[in-house]
Amino acid sequence: SVTLKTIGLFVLMSYCGFPVSADECFIPKFDGVYVDIGDEQSIEQSLSTFSAHISKLAMITNKVTENSLVILDELGSGTDPQEGTAISMAVLDTLIEKKSFVLVTTHQGILKNYGYTNPCCINASVEFNQSTLSPSYRLIMGIPGESHALDIAQKSGLPGFICKKARNYISTEQA
Numbered sequence: 073s074v075t076l077k078t079i080g081l082f083v084l085m086s087y088c089g090f091p092v093s094a095d096e097c098f099i100p101k102f103d104g105v106y107v108d109i110g111d112e113q114s115i116e117q118s119l120s121t122f123s124a125h126i127s128k129l130a131m132i133t134n135k136v137t138e139n140s141l142v143i144l145d146e147l148g149s150g151t152d153p154q155e156g157t158a159i160s161m162a163v164l165d166t167l168i169e170k171k172s173f174v175l176v177t178t179h180q181g182i183l184k185n186y187g188y189t190n191p192c193c194i195n196a197s198v199e200f201n202q203s204t205l206s207p208s209y210r211l212i213m214g215i216p217g218e219s220h221a222l223d224i225a226q227k228s229g230l231p232g233f234i235c236k237k238a239r240n241y242i243s244t245e246q247a
Contacts, residue, residue, distance in 0.1 A: 073145050073146075073177055074198070075177075075196075075198060075209075075211055076109070076145055077109065077145075080105060080107060080109075080143050082094070082097070082099065083102065083141060084105060086099045100141075100173070102139055102140055102141040102173070104135065104136065104137070104139075104141070105140070105141045105143070106131075106132040106135065106136060106140060106141070106142045107142075107143045107144075108125060108132065108143070108144050108145065109145040110145070120150065121149070121150035122156070124150075125149070125150055126159075129144075132144075133163060133166050136167065136170055137170065137172065138171035140173070141172070141173050142167055142172050142174045142175070143174075143175050144163075144174065144175070144177070145176075145177050146177055146178060146179070147160045147164075147176050147178050147180075148180050148183060149178075149179075153180060157183055160178070160180070160183055160186075161183065164183075164186065164190075168190070168192045168193075179219045179221075184216035184217075187216065188216065194213060194214065195213075195214060195215060196211055196214070196215070196216075197212050197216055197218075198211060199211075200217070200218070200220060205220065205223050205224055205227045222235050222242075225238075
């Protein structure tokens with residue numbers, strides 16, 4: 073997420089004439105920057121988290137061109153994982169067909185596999201320090217990331233017995 077936001081910010085800063093803090097930098101000319109980051113749920117508008125994401129994805133897939141930058145954070149989240157992943161793959165297929173430049177984050181293993189098996193995609197991850205349970209913010213190309221959710225949950229104060237039960241669910245393939 074931090075990488076996506078940094079790239080988007082650098083693109084927009086350069087378009088506004090602000091210098092980009094980088095040793096080397098080439099920023100293409102995009103005809104539009106389309107973003108779905110964060111949670112736009114609204115009780116007032118009867119939008120769930122998923123509905124809000126889908127509304128943005130509908131707008132994005134209808135407007136993008138081969139010269140567009142698309143930034144999608146946590147694609148496929150906010151609904152049933154299987155259905156969310158299927159929709160995500162179909163959205164990515166469409167964006168690839170349109171030849172847009174797309175950056176995506178996900179914790180969905182199937183989407184990581186999609187990125188691994190699709191020749192139009194490149195997986196990447198942010199290096200993670202196992203001893204401090206924090207990201208190093210060093211981007212590693214070609215390797216999908218892991219969420220480390222159980223370790224982070226325990227470090228963040230979730231009782232150990234709950235984390236142990238969760239690990240047991242994973243090890244016995246009940247999760």
